[in-house]
Amino acid sequence: MLELTGATYRYAGYARPVLHGVDLRLDDGEIVGLVGPNEAGKSTLCLVASGLAPASIGGDLKGTLTLDGTPAAGLKTHELAARVVVGFQNPNTQRSGIAATVFEEIALGPMNLGLAVEETVARTREAIARLHLESLIERDPQRLSGGQAQLVGIASLLAMRPRHVILDEPTAQLDPAGTRLVGEALRALAEAGTSLLIAEHKTDLLDEVCGRILVIDGGRIVMDGPTATVFDDPRLHDLGVEPPARARLARALADRGVEPAAVTAALAQGLGA
């Protein structure tokens, strides 16, 4: 379990905090979505929840982060890395720049952990299989398309086999097929007991995989609830978050006086006939 309580965070050299009293709890096997307008503090929350802020980038954090009962405050960055990983939105900065092949790139994390060769290879193969990257393993990581690079970046994190995974816009460069692939991989991870926090503008993906949604605005959590409840909330639109297609369709039908349940029933009947 990853738990962040009363987090107020200020970047180094800035007078005002960007996060204000944020509480976040990720249970094992849970996928939580994080949405909010630009500048709301999603990326900052990802950094704080992974312990990199302040451990690595400095700044001032009030509040506590605990990882499976261990306070994160005393951990070094490589100790944090064995427990929680975070992926950033730009796949180019995710690349190590020292690997000649995609396989080596994905293997880099487990290698750094000092694992035995067989274990490193097993974890790397597993991560490759999860994202169906078999056809890319011999390729040069510098010569991938944006979407391929993003998948390789995610696989490099999964090869660490972390207990907690935090992803900041993991599908920004992905086409619908790639997005679906990531969705499936995330669900499989959660089934294996990993907890995940996904910051995304693509609410359709979150609608499919998340059990719970957090809405952040101005550095504060303004909504927190089950996925369907949050995405059907009319306030979402005013917060600059586009609800998933399913919720928009339901709303449009309701506005025209059609009960969504009636549509579902009619569809089921039509398909059955």
Added chain:
Amino acid sequence: MLPAAALAGVGGRLVRISLLLTLPIAISVVLVSVFTRAGTTVLFTIGPFDATAEGVDFAGQTLVRLFAISTSIGLFGLTTEPRSFILDLERRRLSPRFAFVALATLEAVPAMVERSSVIASAQRARGLDTEGSIRARLRGILPLVGPVILSSLTEVEERSLALEVRAFGRPGRRQLLWRLPDSGRQLLARALMLGGLLAAIALRLAGAFPRLP
């Protein structure tokens, strides 16, 4: 050096590369030493310059040395893949951080060449002049230098974070995946070469080889 290169199947390329590398220096060495070295035996005279036998001797010795240096460097370059070389050094207790810097530099060079050509085409697309006189080019490039450097600086922080997430800062050695194939005969060859080197140094110190005048 040449039989070794022939054995490695790069003999022809090695000779071509070494000749290309040494030719400019070789020509100037020959001209300067043959005509300007003081000596008693004058072979022939061109204008104010006398070609001396001592000069020819000196030029010959220097050429042989030049060729020996350039063929050994060339043979190393032609037969050694830099990546494997660095990774093998890391296996032999080179600092992982040093290996990282060396590998990152290796990988970055082609990327940088590519990037600069992309930037140049972007400049042309915006109507900036990247061809023509040097001044015109500078004027075209200067407005882009700032943003390019700044954007790569902000990327640096994210890059180092991404490396830390993958436990790069962990003290101790990482487990390398591959081991270069090595054989008893290669080991023997290396030992013989080292022995030869030591013997040559000893002989040189003992004065068994002539010094250059």
